[in-house]
Amino acid sequence: MNLNKKTVFLIGLSCLFTLILSVRSLSSFKVVFCDVGQGAATFIQLGSYQALIDTGPDGRVLSCIGKHISYFDHTIETVIISHNQKDHNGALLSLSQKYHLAHVYGPAPQPPFLDDSQFTEVKDTDILYQNSLTITIHKASQSSSSINDSANVVTLKTPHQTIFLSSDISGGELKGLMPIGTTILEVPHHGSKYGLFPDSLDLALPTLAVISVGARNTYGHPSHEALDILKAKNIPIWRTDTQGELEINLR
Numbered sequence: 024m025n026l027n028k029k030t031v032f033l034i035g036l037s038c039l040f041t042l043i044l045s046v047r048s049l050s051s052f053k054v055v056f057c058d059v060g061q062g063a064a065t066f067i068q069l070g071s072y073q074a075l076i077d078t079g080p081d082g083r084v085l086s087c088i089g090k091h092i093s094y095f096d097h098t099i100e101t102v103i104i105s106h107n108q109k110d111h112n113g114a115l116l117s118l119s120q121k122y123h124l125a126h127v128y129g130p131a132p133q134p135p136f137l138d139d140s141q142f143t144e145v146k147d148t149d150i151l152y153q154n155s156l157t158i159t160i161h162k163a164s165q166s167s168s169s170i171n172d173s174a175n176v177v178t179l180k181t182p183h184q185t186i187f188l189s190s191d192i193s194g195g196e197l198k199g200l201m202p203i204g205t206t207i208l209e210v211p212h213h214g215s216k217y218g219l220f221p222d223s224l225d226l227a228l229p230t231l232a233v234i235s236v237g238a239r240n241t242y243g244h245p246s247h248e249a250l251d252i253l254k255a256k257n258i259p260i261w262r263t264d265t266q267g268e269l270e271i272n273l274r
């Protein structure tokens with residue numbers, strides 16, 4: 024094979040590879056808990072639709088998304104920010120520079136780099152429908168002065184699964200907010216001892232607990248208190264600090 028033929032062959036091969044990856048992402052329905060270190064970023068892929076709940080602190084979310092989104096897709100349809108702390112919203116600007124963010128839901132103030140038409144302040148509850156997926160965004164508390172307890176929590180409901188993303192709310196708030204029938208719980212506040220109380224799971228018992236947490240973080244997350252509560256209820260625990268990125272197929 025001469026050089027030109029070899030070059031054409033390699034270009035053709037890489038195009039084919041890109042096409043296969045793109046077709047694969049178009050047919051997938053999954054949730055990915057990105058490994059963004061200490062923070063949270065949850066990516067939903069439903070065919071050509073993508074949603075991201077929180078961005079984590081920095082550009083690590085971009086490499087996570089890049090692995091799952093089609094090479095030809097430069098739009099993230101829905102971005103939800105739970106609250107304005109760096110471990111949850113720190114990469115929003117860099118995300119907006121790499122992708123077109125069709126719509127962002129979050130707390131005030133509106134980020135200056137987003138247009139009015141791109142941003143909705145979550146004041147109570149917003150519900151989004153996308154084929155078989157229903158996304159409910161709910162401001163956890165209207166009255167709390169705590170930025171964590173007034174975060175936006177998110178429920179992802181499919182015909183077979185209910186995923187509750189609890190941001191950094193405390194264990195007391197969780198009990199009344201987590202839907203009955205939740206299958207996957209993102210454990211509040213990275214597994215902080217304030218995120219799960221012994222009675223937090225009395226009303227709804229998830230079948231899987233996911234903890235989005237950085238390895239060797241200085242907060243001591245996840246706490247042994249939170250882990251003990253989950254273990255006592257025989258709930259399997261998946262952790263981004265020990266397992267890296269966590270991907271779950273949805274249906």
Ligand SMILES: [Zn+2]
Pocket residue numbers: 062063108110111190191212213
């Ligand atoms: Zn946090």
